[in-house]
Amino acid sequence: MIEFDRVAKRFPDGTEAVREITLTVPSRRTTVLVGSSGSGKTTLLRMVNRMVEPSSGQVRIDDEDVATLNPVTLRRRIGYVLQGGGLLPHRRVLDNIVTVLRLNGVRRRSAEERGLELMDTVGLDRALARRYPGQLSGGQQQRVGVARALAVDPNILLMDEPFGAVDPIVRTDLQNELLRLQSTLDKTVLFVTHDIEEAFILGDQVVILKPGGVIAQQGTPAEILADPADDFVATFIGAERGQRALRVEDHNGTQVVVDGRGRPAGVLAEGVPRQ
Amino acid sequence: MNLFREAFAWLFAPEQQVGADAVLVRLGEHLLYTAIAVVISAVIAIPIGYWIGHTGRGKQVAVACSGAARALPSLGLLTILTLLVGVGDAVLAATVVFVVLGVPAVLAGAYAGVESVDPDVVDAARAMGMTEWQILLRVEAPIGLGLLLGGLRSATLQIVATAVLAAYVGLGGLGIYIIRGIAIRAYEQMLGGALVIVVLALVLDGVFALATWLITRARRTPVRPGDLGGPGPAETAAGTAQDQTSRSPAAATEGSS
Amino acid sequence: MTWVGANIAQVWNLSVLHLWLSVQPIVIGFVIAVPLGLVAWRYRWLRGGLLSVIGLLYTIPSLALFVLLPPVIGISVLADANLVIALSIYAVALMTRFAADAFAAVDPVVRRSAVAIGYSSWRRFWAVDLPLAGPALLAGLRVVAVSTVSLVTVGILVGIDSLGLLFTDGLQRGILAEIATGIVMTVVIALVLDLVIALAGRLLMPWARRPPRRRRWLPWRSSRTSARGATAAEVAE
Numbered sequence: 001m002i003e004f005d006r007v008a009k010r011f012p013d014g015t016e017a018v019r020e021i022t023l024t025v026p027s028r029r030t031t032v033l034v035g036s037s038g039s040g041k042t043t044l045l046r047m048v049n050r051m052v053e054p055s056s057g058q059v060r061i062d063d064e065d066v067a068t069l070n071p072v073t074l075r076r077r078i079g080y081v082l083q084g085g086g087l088l089p090h091r092r093v094l095d096n097i098v099t100v101l102r103l104n105g106v107r108r109r110s111a112e113e114r115g116l117e118l119m120d121t122v123g124l125d126r127a128l129a130r131r132y133p134g135q136l137s138g139g140q141q142q143r144v145g146v147a148r149a150l151a152v153d154p155n156i157l158l159m160d161e162p163f164g165a166v167d168p169i170v171r172t173d174l175q176n177e178l179l180r181l182q183s184t185l186d187k188t189v190l191f192v193t194h195d196i197e198e199a200f201i202l203g204d205q206v207v208i209l210k211p212g213g214v215i216a217q218q219g220t221p222a223e224i225l226a227d228p229a230d231d232f233v234a235t236f237i238g239a240e241r242g243q244r245a246l247r248v249e250d251h252n253g254t255q256v257v258v259d260g261r262g263r264p265a266g267v268l269a270e271g272v273p274r275q
Numbered sequence: 276m277n278l279f280r281e282a283f284a285w286l287f288a289p290e291q292q293v294g295a296d297a298v299l300v301r302l303g304e305h306l307l308y309t310a311i312a313v314v315i316s317a318v319i320a321i322p323i324g325y326w327i328g329h330t331g332r333g334k335q336v337a338v339a340c341s342g343a344a345r346a347l348p349s350l351g352l353l354t355i356l357t358l359l360v361g362v363g364d365a366v367l368a369a370t371v372v373f374v375v376l377g378v379p380a381v382l383a384g385a386y387a388g389v390e391s392v393d394p395d396v397v398d399a400a401r402a403m404g405m406t407e408w409q410i411l412l413r414v415e416a417p418i419g420l421g422l423l424l425g426g427l428r429s430a431t432l433q434i435v436a437t438a439v440l441a442a443y444v445g446l447g448g449l450g451i452y453i454i455r456g457i458a459i460r461a462y463e464q465m466l467g468g469a470l471v472i473v474v475l476a477l478v479l480d481g482v483f484a485l486a487t488w489l490i491t492r493a494r495r496t497p498v499r500p501g502d503l504g505g506p507g508p509a510e511t512a513a514g515t516a517q518d519q520t521s522r523s524p525a526a527a528t529e530g531s532s
Numbered sequence: 533m534t535w536v537g538a539n540i541a542q543v544w545n546l547s548v549l550h551l552w553l554s555v556q557p558i559v560i561g562f563v564i565a566v567p568l569g570l571v572a573w574r575y576r577w578l579r580g581g582l583l584s585v586i587g588l589l590y591t592i593p594s595l596a597l598f599v600l601l602p603p604v605i606g607i608s609v610l611a612d613a614n615l616v617i618a619l620s621i622y623a624v625a626l627m628t629r630f631a632a633d634a635f636a637a638v639d640p641v642v643r644r645s646a647v648a649i650g651y652s653s654w655r656r657f658w659a660v661d662l663p664l665a666g667p668a669l670l671a672g673l674r675v676v677a678v679s680t681v682s683l684v685t686v687g688i689l690v691g692i693d694s695l696g697l698l699f700t701d702g703l704q705r706g707i708l709a710e711i712a713t714g715i716v717m718t719v720v721i722a723l724v725l726d727l728v729i730a731l732a733g734r735l736l737m738p739w740a741r742r743p744p745r746r747r748r749w750l751p752w753r754s755s756r757t758s759a760r761g762a763t764a765a766e767v768a769e
């Protein structure tokens with residue numbers, strides 16, 4: 001469990017990135033921080049592994065104040081995935097995956113064995129182990145980034161817009177992969193995105209942030225859809241444009257679901273005639 | 276072209292093969308002075324350059340230093356220092372001048388190398404739990420090696436060229452043939468000496484080019500068409516420093532979103 | 533400093549001569565290097581070969597070049613032309629790479645939109661490519677100018693007069709002030725030329741004066757993003 005206790009962050013240039021946020025991130029669930037740029041979502045995420053120090057307030061992991069922990073040891077037990085993977089360009093894929101294991105003093109042989117298993121876990125062909133990151137596609141690099149974060153089997157996984165740099169088809173793949181992984185791994189995932197669709201797909205809990213670092217609403221996707229807290233949230237999730245207000249129309253016996261403007265969004269499964 | 280034939284004849288004449296004035300002895304002197312000065316420059320400049328690159332502090336000072344080093348006439352430095360320490364200590368004076376001219380180039384290579392590393396990569400390394408030393412030694416230094424080699428390369432060539440001038444203040448080395456040839460109006464000797472100097476410079480340049488190529492070759496493979504996103508192949512060769520310029524501002528805005 | 537007082541006329545004459553010997557190769561080098569840089573940028577297959585061959589010229593130590601050049605082109609070692617041509621070669625060697633990089637750095641989107649508006653390639657070069665590459669070209673020219681002024685002094689070793697005369701004469705006669713004056717005047721000429729080029733750039737390209745940017749704060753290396761071009765120039769040289 002990660003708890004943000006009235007944390008705030010003001011940068012030396014006067015920007016207020018986060019304003020007094022209190023938030024609980026439950027264990028073994030995926031919590032998505034979503035907001036436009038300047039909403040402080042990345043700053044909030046980076047407070048967990050002390051990449052950013054809050055100006056005030058406290059961040060606790062399982063009731064332990066992170067400020068009292070050594071940042072280096074703290075970071076080694078938290079997985080971190082960022083956009084583009086942030087892979088070391090001068091090391092091969094497998095060396096990238098086992099970096100932290102090697103830092104922790106695990107022997108090369110057993111670290112590499114574990115690394116290859118992780119490549120299977122994230123759906124990477126083992127044949128890629130000896131390639132350099134520059135020789136992989138964007139989607140593959142991102143998978144390497146996830147494998148690297150999972151290497152030390154951390155309880156917490158921080159993901160900072162990890163799928164922002166890949167094309168929509170690959171992004172869908174990666175999202176599904178993450179859902180599949182999470183169903184078996186049960187990590188405490190804190191995920192940052194600016195894409196509300198992604199937030200609703202991945203999040204058990206979704207936290208919508210307003211510019212200036214304020215929580216607009218938090219809850220399950222269904223709760224937020226059912227009852228947007230204010231106009232900001234309604235606009236952000238697309239409710240006011242009628243995108244979220246779906247109704248069923250009958251087209252020659254097929255139940256077609258349309259949005260507020262009458263654009264088809266899909267078909268109702270029960271209404272599909274069997275072939 | 277007759278002069279060149281005479282120069283080669285001079286170069287391969289038996290007198291040039293033996294004794295204290297033999298071409299190989301002068302070449303050895305030249306290389307020794309160069310090597311000593313490059314090593315001293317590197318020992319001074321690499322730690323400072325890494326510190327500047329890693330912390331981002333003192334960059335203006337480094338830039339100003341290399342600007343000043345370019346403006347300072349090396350012959351002027353050589354003569355004034357020789358006069359100050361006495362002609363007997365020409366080696367000391369010359370070495371000081373070599374180092375003064377070598378340090379800025381190595382410094383620039385060292386800090387540019389560290390600075391060329393994608394900030395996202397450094398960020399990821401820190402988030403993984405690398406200490407600042409580990410980031411410097413395992414991430415920034417190896418990725419920046421190509422640019423550091425570029426700096427060492429220009430320092431070496433600068434020092435080789437200045438060592439030619441140092442014959443004027445009595446240092447010896449390959450420049451002696453030119454200086455003496457002018458004094459006694461022996462053009463074949465001047466030309467022969469100049470040819471050896473050019474070959475030396477080109478060979479040293481080639482050695483650095485080869486080293487840079489060997490180090491960066493593995494990571495050079497281009498991203499295949501259709502691939503998206505992510506850091507591209509690390510173009511760390513000395514000549515491709517410019518490729519790095521476009522990348523950082525966008526990445527730096529990630530910090531507080 | 534009594535030496536300076538007694539020899540002020542000589543110092544002045546040598547300075548003027550030195551300036552004249554510096555300006556010629558700087559101008560010649562620029563005029564030759566910009567088209568070469570353009571060619572290197574336009575024809576990518578040429579770029580690698582052209583830039584490496586030209587780069588090799590720069591590795592030749594200056595004194596050796598002053599000796600090698602006369603028999604090749606058939607002039608006297610003592611001729612001013614020897615110095616001017618040799619330093620023009622260095623200027624081209626340095627400037628061509630700067631020029632190729634300057635053209636490569638022009639935003640391709642701007643270039644494409646110029647084509648889309650209907651510029652012919654000739655007019656696009658003068659109206660878009662050249663002015664947009666201008667600031668980087670001038671930055672390169674400043675590096676060339678400063679190093680040329682310093683290299684002119686080497687000519688004295690083969691008998692071509694310049695402020696370098698103060699170095700050799702000062703060493704032979706043991707006059708410290710004479711050498712010091714030579715160094716100071718060389719640096720002053722370099723700085724003056726540097727300043728003139730910078731000012732010309734400001735007058736010709738007012739858009740290149742960027743407003744002071746608000747710096748992003750990061751917990752480390754806060755000045756990372758500033759002046760990266762300078763870094764590239766340092767190392768390329």
